[in-house]
Amino acid sequence: MSVVTIERKVLEKNDAFAAENRRRLAEARLFAINVVSSPGAGKTSLLEHTIQRLDGRLRISVVEGDVQTDLDAQRVARYGAPVVQIVTNGGCHLEAKLVQDALARLDLAATDLLVIENVGNLVCPANYDLGEAMKVVLLSTTEGDDKPLKYPAMFRNASVLVVNKIDLLPYVPCDVDTLVGNARTINPALRVFQVSCTTGAGLDDWCTWLAAQVTALRA
Amino acid sequence: MHELGLAQSIVDIIRANVPAGRAAGVREVRLRVGETAGVLVESLEFCFGVAVVGTPYASAVLVVDRVPGHDLQVVSVELDDDPAGGGTP
Ligand SMILES: Nc1nc2c(ncn2[C@@H]2O[C@H](COP(=O)(O)OP(=O)(O)OP(=O)(O)O)[C@@H](O)[C@H]2O)c(=O)[nH]1
Ligand SMILES: [Mg+2]
Numbered sequence: 093m094s095v096v097t098i099e100r101k102v103l104e105k106n107d108a109f110a111a112e113n114r115r116r117l118a119e120a121r122l123f124a125i126n127v128v129s130s131p132g133a134g135k136t137s138l139l140e141h142t143i144q145r146l147d148g149r150l151r152i153s154v155v156e157g158d159v160q161t162d163l164d165a166q167r168v169a170r171y172g173a174p175v176v177q178i179v180t181n182g183g184c185h186l187e188a189k190l191v192q193d194a195l196a197r198l199d200l201a202a203t204d205l206l207v208i209e210n211v212g213n214l215v216c217p218a219n220y221d222l223g224e225a226m227k228v229v230l231l232s233t234t235e236g237d238d239k240p241l242k243y244p245a246m247f248r249n250a251s252v253l254v255v256n257k258i259d260l261l262p263y264v265p266c267d268v269d270t271l272v273g274n275a276r277t278i279n280p281a282l283r284v285f286q287v288s289c290t291t292g293a294g295l296d297d298w299c300t301w302l303a304a305q306v307t308a309l310r311a
Numbered sequence: 312m313h314e315l316g317l318a319q320s321i322v323d324i325i326r327a328n329v330p331a332g333r334a335a336g337v338r339e340v341r342l343r344v345g346e347t348a349g350v351l352v353e354s355l356e357f358c359f360g361v362a363v364v365g366t367p368y369a370s371a372v373l374v375v376d377r378v379p380g381h382d383l384q385v386v387s388v389e390l391d392d393d394p395a396g397g398g399t400p
Contacts, residue, residue, distance in 0.1 A: 093338070094390050098328045102320050102342075102383045184313055216313050219349045219381075245349050245381070 109188035113223025129230035131212030226251035237271035318358035334367035
C-alpha cells in the first residue's frame with residue numbers, strides 16, 4: 093500500500109469559476125450581491141422594489157436562479173431590468189459556472205449593480221461562492237426568530253441581514269430583537285436592515301446603503 | 312441533494328491526482344469534512360458509491376475525518392501497489 097497526498101478542496105472547481113467571476117466583475121467595476129433566503133422570504137419582492145426605487149440612479153442587472161420556471165425573471169423584467177434566468181432543474185443552489193454563463197449574456201459595462209437571486213434554500217447556497225462581493229441573507233418574520241441558530245452557515249457567510257415582512261409583526265410570534273440577537277451570536281459583524289416590501293418601511297435605508305456601496309466601489 | 316455533485320467532484324479530483332496507470336489500485340479515499348461544511352456524511356458516502364460506478368475507482372471506499380470548521384477537502388488516497396488485474400508493468 094502507498095499513500096498519495098492530495099489536499100485539494102472538493103469545491104476547488106467552483107471556487108476557480110467564482111474567482112474568475114470576481115475578476116470579471118471587478119474589471120467592470122460592478123457591485124454584486126448574492127441574495128439568499130428560504131423559499132418565499134421575499135427576495136424577488138425586495139428586488140422589484142429596489143429596482144423601482146433606484147430607477148435613474150443605478151443600472152441594475154439581475155441573475156435569477158430557480159429550480160423551475162422563469163416566473164421570477166418575468167416579474168423583474170416588468171421593471172425594465174436586464175435579467176437572465178438560470179433554471180437548475182432540481183439543483184438546490186446556484187454554482188459559479190452557471191453564473192459565469194449568465195454573465196456572458198449581460199452587458200456588464202452598462203450595469204452598476206448586479207443582483208443574483210439564489211435558489212430559495214437556507215442551507216446549500218451558503219457553501220457556494222459565486223464571485224459576489226457579499227451575500228445578503230433575507231429572513232422574514234413569519235419564519236421565526238430562532239432560524240439564525242438553526243441555519244448558522246448562511247448567517248455566518250453573509251455580510252448583510254434583511255429582516256423582511258415587518259408589517260406582519262403584530263400577527264406572528266416573532267421578536268425582531270431576539271432574531272437579530274440570534275443572528276449576531278452567529279455573526280457579530282452582520283449589518284441589519286428591517287423592511288417591509290408591502291408597506292415600504294425601511295426600503296429607503298436599504299437602497300441608500302446599496303447606492304453607497306456602488307459609489308464607494310467607483311470612487 | 313447536492314452530495315451527488317460533491318461526490319462527482321471528489322472523483323474528478325482523484326482522476327486528476329492519481330496517475331492513470333494506478334487508477335485501479337485506489338482502495339481508500341480520505342476526506343476531511345468540517346462540522347459546519349453543510350455535508351451529510353452518510354449521504355456523501357452513498358453518493359460516492361454511485362459516482363464511482365463505471366470508473367476505475369469502483370472498489371474505493373471513503374474514509375471521513377470529522378473536524379471543526381467548514382473544511383471540505385480530499386486529503387489523500389491509499390493505493391494498492393499491485394492491483395488485481397494488473398497496472399502498467
Ligand atoms: N406581508 C408581506 N408579504 C410579503 C412581503 N414581502 C414579500 N411578501 C410576499 O411573500 C410572498 C413571497 O415573496 P417572493 O418575493 O416571491 O419571495 P422569494 O424569496 O422571491 O421566493 P422564491 O424565489 O420562491 O424563493 C409573496 O406573496 C409576496 O407578496 C412583506 O414585506 N410583507
Ligand atoms: Mg424569488
